[in-house]
Amino acid sequence: MKKSMIKYAGIAALTLAAVSSTVPASATTLISGQSTSGRGPFGAGIEWFNDEVKKRTDNAVDFDIQWGGALFKAPAARQSIADGIADLGIVIGAYTPREMVAYSISDLPVMGADPWVSMKATQEFMTTEPSIKQQLAEQNLVYLGTYTTSAIQLICKGDPVTTIEDIKGKKIRGIGVYGKTFKELGANLVSMSYYQSYQALDTGLLDCTQGYSYATKSLKHYEVTDSITLLNWGQLGALGMFMNKDTFDSLPENVQKALLDVGNDVPDYYGQRMNHENDTALKDMKEGINGKSIDVLSFDPEDLKKVKKAGEKYISDWVKNANEAGLEGERMLERVKSLVVKYEKQRDEEGYPWAKK
Template sequence: MKPLSIKQVALTTAALCLATATSVAAETRLILGEAGPNRGARAAALQHFVDEVTARTDGEVVIDVQWGGALFKANAAAGSIADGVADLGTIISVYFPQEMVGYGIADLPVVNSDAWVGMRATDDLMRGSEEIQANLADQNLVYLGTFTTSAVNIGCKDAAIRSVADIEGLKVRGVGAYGDTFKDFGANMVPMSIYDAYQGLDTGLLDCSQGYSYAVGALKQEEVMTSYTLLNWGQVGALGIFMNKDVYDGLDEGIQTAMADAGVAMADKLGELITADNEAAVEKMRAVGVEIIELDAVERDKLVETGAQYVDAWAERASGVGIDGTALLAEYDALLAKYAAERDDQGYPWTR
């Protein structure tokens, strides 16, 4: 074989460098900020979103997740993403009641206790509402996908909630409109994080703690509970992934579609994981002797009726930023019915 000339070597080297540069340029690397740790069902669902984006773009988009608040804390997420501290990240609506007022619909105390149904209804609403999209755009944000903490329930030590009358006088850890409703029924509210509730129940600072089944299991709170009431009420679902709009607008349409599809798939994955975790946690409670109480629908409806004032207050706040809260609530209710019917007819996506 005839040796390559110096000129041929130079041309070959240049071609290789150009090919390498083109390959590198084809990869879009995005930074995602997440305040929570890399463990649990929500973290697994977020990682599923990341992996799906890469798979659906044939490796063109790679997302680097910065876990545990490395880039920003939860209460700074909206501004940090909008300002480009991260390209995308998780925003929890409760920290931004005015900025995320449209998204806050998923935190309202309406009848909506199924995690998957709630997420898919919320996801449809966020993608379909031009008012919400315009409000987010004004903040340089784009919605990508949603999570949920799942159904709100309440666990107690040396007490039991079998009716709303049982709430009066109890020392309760509760948050949001759900906690406000407990207060309306006579609970003495104790400001405490869910992570401190174990000690609060153990020492008597709390009689009861509002929470979620999987969280009870993860935090071993069944060790200090004697009863756990399934409220069949609602959930806290206004937390999800948002993206810097300037960065999003710079992506081609195919990548934008892939990210949207990955966001929908994320809700399905979290629905599968969190439903299993919740069921396992309740069985664990039963196994150690915690009384599992299912609140009667008549009693649950009393909670819904009293909590309606907070739904009305949300609609008024929404109107203040140009969002028709009343119309949005009607659309949300219809979407909840739509996905509940799909579940009943076809089962969950992961069982089909």
């Protein structure tokens, strides 16, 4: 772990402070660089990953989590992990679509709205395509596991948005394929962080923001909005735990196996968590939180078909970009679609895995 040792010298005090007395002195400490604050289900999902790896290796490894972008901001995560500034961390595919072109398929509407289905399909795709593993190795990265934002919804202040006509002229914060489609349908697209949208909604800079049910509650957007329109159109699913390959290769085989195994188990843990968080948030916001409630609305079914149709061209763009990157874009797209069908069928016939326990 040549690169890691250089890092440790600079933040030794932080590392020592973070190591619990229950961790053996011989444990390897891995630096986890995270741009999120650590609050909410996403932070809990990262903590769960770390705890599971420690448990499955009998505390042979420990994690020093640097939250809130202390080591690097989200757009720099891929390069920073590859350079060894951290041993591992979450990489958001949307920030580096060229380098993460294969992974960015998880940001497309082909994944559907079910968090568990999306993550299972993504996990199998990312771990069974040799060309993806090779491209990541060339970037000094190893893919471990995937998370998701869950289904895209539209949170609005003032007049409700339930048709395409309602979208026209609205100031909407949106990103990815979904934001581009809103703009194409007549919205005035506003670029800003999701975390800045509370104030923007409150002051009228925004009419609506692209968001997610659980986050509308946790970020308290319900305080400054009047409705949430359920699109259940797709997800931003290219949110993955990646590791510096030099560090990964230096670890004992049992630790490598634990990291990969836990990564494979993330969809079951996080899928259950997301379903629960979203259902609870919608119920609470509809009934009212501290006296403030919002309307939970549905988008017009016929207009929703048109919205989805408008977004299809961006799927074709992905195929083109994948081909230009030396990947088999058409074949990969069809494979991902088949994986989505596979896990939808498994869910419908057998139920979610946590429901069996």
